[in-house]
Amino acid sequence: MMGFELDDSLKTYNPGKESHRTVTWLKERPFRAAAVCLGVLCVVLLTGIIIVAGHHNHAAVEQPTPSCNLIGEQVQLGTRCNLTDLRREQTRNKNVTKERDQLRITCTNLIQEQDLLGTSNKYLTKEMNQLQTINNNLTQERDLLQTSNNNLSEEMYQLQTINNNLTQERDLLQTSNKNLTEAMYQLQTINNNVTLERDQLKELQRLSDGGGCLAGWQPHGASCYFLSAEKKSWNASRQDCQDKDADLVVIHSEEEQNFINNFCWSVWIGLHDMESESEWKWVDGSPMKLSLWHPGEPNNVGNEDCAELMPESKTWNDIPCSWERHWVCKSVKRN
Structure with missing residues (x-):
């Protein structure tokens, strides 16, 4: 009726087996679900009103008034009963028609809202895809930065190791230099003593030569x-x-x-x-x-x-x- 088509997921809905998938579907497509629910509500209301109207018409046609079944009173009361029933049914029909028109307006509004929600859903889906793309790019950049940070940390540890090794070598060289310096001073002392002995020998030689x-x-x-x-x-x-x-x-x-x-x-x-x-x-x-x-x-x-x-x-x-x-x-x- 009214040109509505139910979503396939609603046609095949099984409360016992598909509750989890339906809840997930409703969470992932909130606007689409709202539009479908509004359409279904419109169809149910129209169907109920038409059924009620048909029931009243059928009752008015098929159920005779007890007062009018008597042959003797048919001539006197026929005209009055028919007019009363007719007025009553006209009033009911007018009310039903009014309710139908209101439901049609409501359905039209719901269809417009459905279209607006569909358009909004389309834009939101597009924006969500764009945000997902941005998120993916940011995730890739984060991974690249993390990799770069790991590489820099590894280089820093390597440089620290090299620096520690160089520091140890420097300390060893300083110790070696200190030892060599001490050895040099000892040799210098020995050399001075030898030089002194040489000078003393030369002095003895000079004195023995008579120079004085x-x-x-x-x-x-x-x-x-x-x-x-x-x-x-x-x-x-x-x-x-x-x-x-x-x-x-x-x-x-x-x-x-x-x-x-x-x-x-x-x-x-x-x-x-x-x-x-x-x-x-x-x-x-x-x-x-x-x-x-x-x-x-x-x-x-x-x-x-x-x-x-x-x-x-x-x-x-x-x-x-x-x-x-x-x-x-x-x-x-x-x-």
Whole structure:
């Protein structure tokens, strides 16, 4: 009726066996289910109204009025009974027709709503498919990121392992370097002892030759002079001389000055004013009697408390004691 067609799933509906599938169908297609239910409701209402109307018409035709069955009263009451029944049936028919028209309008509205719901369902299905596609793409991106994160974590662990191995190698090398340094110091001590013994032997040899000076020292007058091959500060230079049982050179004559000039280097001499400014004296405590200062010196520019001998001008110059120069040691000849 009314051009409705039931969905195949409703035609074959079995409450005993297909309840789970029907519930699933209703959850997955809510708009379609609502439209079908409304259509079925419309058909049921129309069917009920038509059946009720037919029943009343049939009853009106087939059931005679007891008062009208009498032959004697047929003429008197026939017209009145027929008019009353006719009016009653017309009223019922009018009501049924009105209800039918209302149901038709309701069905028309339901059909329109069904069409709207179908269109909406179609758009929602399309949107759901699009969202499903987006969800699938996001899932793939998440899986790719997870894979990338796993790879980076593995690389990080590998680098950490390499770093730990390098740290262990570094510690081993530091330990080895420390051991080698200690061994070097031990060898240096041994070498110094051997060098000292060699110098002592040379001294004995020099003394046996009658020169009176150790090997590497130059004799002049009653003294021996040693010129360093390296440079040090004034204090370090004096300490080296004292380690050799000597001291920085003390110059008492121009003839001795000329002898030292032959060394051709600017050298420390044993002259300073560290104890009292401008009060120059020699390392042996004697005052400065001979003055061979360069013109304008000493000027104490920059805290200059130690003296050097400049061979170019054969004069003295005051400079800071921290500067490095060659030095000349002086000792007495040994018989």
